[in-house]
Amino acid sequence: xxxxxxxxxxxxxxxxxFRVQHLVLTVLLLILAVTGFSLMYHxxxxxxxxxxxxxxxxxRGIVHRIAAVLLMxxxxxHLFYMLLSREGKREFQDLIIGRRDIDDxxxxxxxxxxxxxxxxxxxxxxxxxxxxxxxxxxxxVLISITGFMLxxxxxxxxxxxxxxxxxxxxxxGYQGLLAFVILFFWHLYNVHLHPSVFPMxxxxxxxxxxxxxxxxxxxxxxxxxxxxGLL
Amino acid sequence: xxxxxxxxVVFFLGAGLLPGPxxxxxxxxxxxxxxxxxxxxxxxxxxxxGHIRELYVTADSLKGSVHEKKACTDxxxxxxxxxxxxxxKRVACTHCHFKGNKEGAPQSDNVLAYFDSAHGQxxxxxxxxxxxxxxCHGSHGINKAKTADSKVSRFHVAETCGRCHMEIYAQYKTSxxxxxxxxxxxxxxxxxxxxxxxRIFKHTDPQSSVFATKVSEQCSKCHSSIAIMSKFGIDxxxxxxxxxxxxxxxxxxxxxxxxxxxxxxxxxxIRPPDDPLSMVNPKNVPATCGKxxxxxxxxxxxxxxxxxxxxxxxxxxxWTATFFKWLxxxxxxxxxxxxxxxxxxxxRRLRGEQ
Numbered sequence: 001x002x003x004x005x006x007x008x009x010x011x012x013x014x015x016x017x018f019r020v021q022h023l024v025l026t027v028l029l030l031i032l033a034v035t036g037f038s039l040m041y042h043x044x045x046x047x048x049x050x051x052x053x054x055x056x057x058x059x060r061g062i063v064h065r066i067a068a069v070l071l072m073x074x075x076x077x078h079l080f081y082m083l084l085s086r087e088g089k090r091e092f093q094d095l096i097i098g099r100r101d102i103d104d105x106x107x108x109x110x111x112x113x114x115x116x117x118x119x120x121x122x123x124x125x126x127x128x129x130x131x132x133x134x135x136x137x138x139x140x141v142l143i144s145i146t147g148f149m150l151x152x153x154x155x156x157x158x159x160x161x162x163x164x165x166x167x168x169x170x171x172x173g174y175q176g177l178l179a180f181v182i183l184f185f186w187h188l189y190n191v192h193l194h195p196s197v198f199p200m201x202x203x204x205x206x207x208x209x210x211x212x213x214x215x216x217x218x219x220x221x222x223x224x225x226x227x228x229g230l231l
Numbered sequence: 232x233x234x235x236x237x238x239x240v241v242f243f244l245g246a247g248l249l250p251g252p253x254x255x256x257x258x259x260x261x262x263x264x265x266x267x268x269x270x271x272x273x274x275x276x277x278x279x280x281g282h283i284r285e286l287y288v289t290a291d292s293l294k295g296s297v298h299e300k301k302a303c304t305d306x307x308x309x310x311x312x313x314x315x316x317x318x319x320k321r322v323a324c325t326h327c328h329f330k331g332n333k334e335g336a337p338q339s340d341n342v343l344a345y346f347d348s349a350h351g352q353x354x355x356x357x358x359x360x361x362x363x364x365x366x367c368h369g370s371h372g373i374n375k376a377k378t379a380d381s382k383v384s385r386f387h388v389a390e391t392c393g394r395c396h397m398e399i400y401a402q403y404k405t406s407x408x409x410x411x412x413x414x415x416x417x418x419x420x421x422x423x424x425x426x427x428x429x430r431i432f433k434h435t436d437p438q439s440s441v442f443a444t445k446v447s448e449q450c451s452k453c454h455s456s457i458a459i460m461s462k463f464g465i466d467x468x469x470x471x472x473x474x475x476x477x478x479x480x481x482x483x484x485x486x487x488x489x490x491x492x493x494x495x496x497x498x499x500x501i502r503p504p505d506d507p508l509s510m511v512n513p514k515n516v517p518a519t520c521g522k523x524x525x526x527x528x529x530x531x532x533x534x535x536x537x538x539x540x541x542x543x544x545x546x547x548x549x550w551t552a553t554f555f556k557w558l559x560x561x562x563x564x565x566x567x568x569x570x571x572x573x574x575x576x577x578x579r580r581l582r583g584e585q
Binding site: 039042048051052056057058108109111112113114119153154157158159160161162163166167169170171174175177178181182185186189193194195196 | 477480481483484485486520524525526527528530531532533534535536538540545546547548551552555556558559562563566567569570572573574575576577579580
C-alpha cells in the first residue's frame, strides 16, 4: 500500500494477479454461458441467432471447448498459486470455511429477521465471499468432469452405457444453469446491487476499496490492518 | 422377312393412300389403319442389342385409360406415312399437357418440376436410360395415380421405380415399409412418400427431400403423427427426442455429417428393432454406432436410445433432471429471500449507526 493510497483512505483488496485471474474467469464464463445456453435452449430464436453468429453448432462447440480449457487452466493456475505462493497461502487461510462462518451466517439471518441484536463481524472474507469462492471453484471442477465425458464421447462410449452420457448431458446443462443462477442472484447482488457498493465494487479493476467501506463491511480485517500498522 | 411383310402391307393399302409431303399429318390416319400392322400379336421388332420391342397395339390398348377417347396420332403426331419411313419419335406428353392448353388436358407444374429433377436433368444430358413421363406413367394404359391399377398408384409405384432401381426395390420389398405395403396397408411410404413425385433429386442434392439435413423431417411427417403411428402401436416419441438430441440439434443447424434417422435405422432396408437384421437390433447397435464412433462397446447399447429427460420412464435421467430442476429453483428462491433479508437487515444497521 502506497503512501498516496493511505492518504486517500484506500486499501488493497485484490492483487494484480487475482484481478487478472478474475477478469479471465469473467470473460471465459460469459463465453461458456453464451455458447452453452444457446445450445441448451436451441429452440429459442435468440439462441439460434447466437449459434449462427458463432458459425454453426460445430464452431460453437469449438469455441465452447477452447473457453473451457482456458478456464480449467485458469483454475489450475489459481489452485497452485493458492497452495504454493506466500500471498496465496495467506489468502487461502482467509478463505477456509469454518464453524465460525456457519455461525456468522445463522447470526446474520437472525439479525436480519430481528431475532438477534448484533450483526456478525466479518474478516477479509465473510460467508458471502466464501460461498461465492467455493461455489465457483468446486462448480468449475465438477462441470469439467461431465464436460470431459461429453467431449471425449468415443472414449466414454467405450466405457459406459448410453444412459451415463445422457446423464452427463443433463447434469452438465443444469450445473451450468445453477452456476448462472448463483452468479446472477448472489454475485450480482453482493458486488453490484448491494447499497454499500452500488453500482459496483471497484476492487476488481483498481484492486482497492476505501478503508471506510472495509470498516463497515469487514470490520475484523480493518482492525487487523490497523493492528499491523498498515492503516 | 420384315421387309417382305411391310411390302405386303403397302401393296394391300395401295399406293394412292400413301401420305405425300403436302398431306396433312395426323387426323387422316385412323385406328383401323394402324392396327392393320400393329394389331397383329406377332408384330415386333428385334433390336440391335437383342431386346425385342413389342409393337402390338389394338383398339383395346387405350380402353379404361384416361386417354380412352384419343386416337393414335393424337400422341404419335409425327406419324404421317405408312409404313413409317423414319422410326416415329418417342411421345412427348407436353404436346398436350402444358399450362393453358386447349385440349383440356390436365395441367400442372409437374412437367416443369420433372425437368428440374434428377430424371429430367439426366434426359437433358442425353442419358438414353433416363425416364420420360411414359416410363413411369405407362404408355397406353395411363391412369390417374388414385386408380388402383395405375402404374403410379400407391401400391404399384414402387414396382414401377424398381424397373430401373432394382437393387433398391429388392431392399425396400423386405423392409418393414415394403412388407406392410405388400399386405395392403396404404399408410406406409412407397418411393414417392420420401423422395417426392416429380421433384426427385439425388440424396446429395440440397434440394432433395431426403438430403441429409431433411431426412428427419421426412420421417417425422408420419412418425410424429399419433394418428398414423397409433394404428401400428409405434411410439411417436423418438421423432421428438431426436430433435432434442445432439444429433438432432446439429442436423437442424445444417450439419450433414451428423446422424439422422436413416444413419441408424437404415435407408431402404429399415426393419423393426426386434428383427435380427435391423441396424438397431441391440445385437447390431454397437456396429451401427461404430460407423461414426469407432469402438462403441456392447455395453453402450444397453438401455433406451431415444431418451426424454422430461418423462418418468427415462428413470434415473428423469429423476436427476427433476432433482436439478428443483435444486435450481430452490437455490434461486433462497438467494432472492437472502437478498431481501440482507437489505432489510442493512437498513436496521444503518438506523442503529445513526
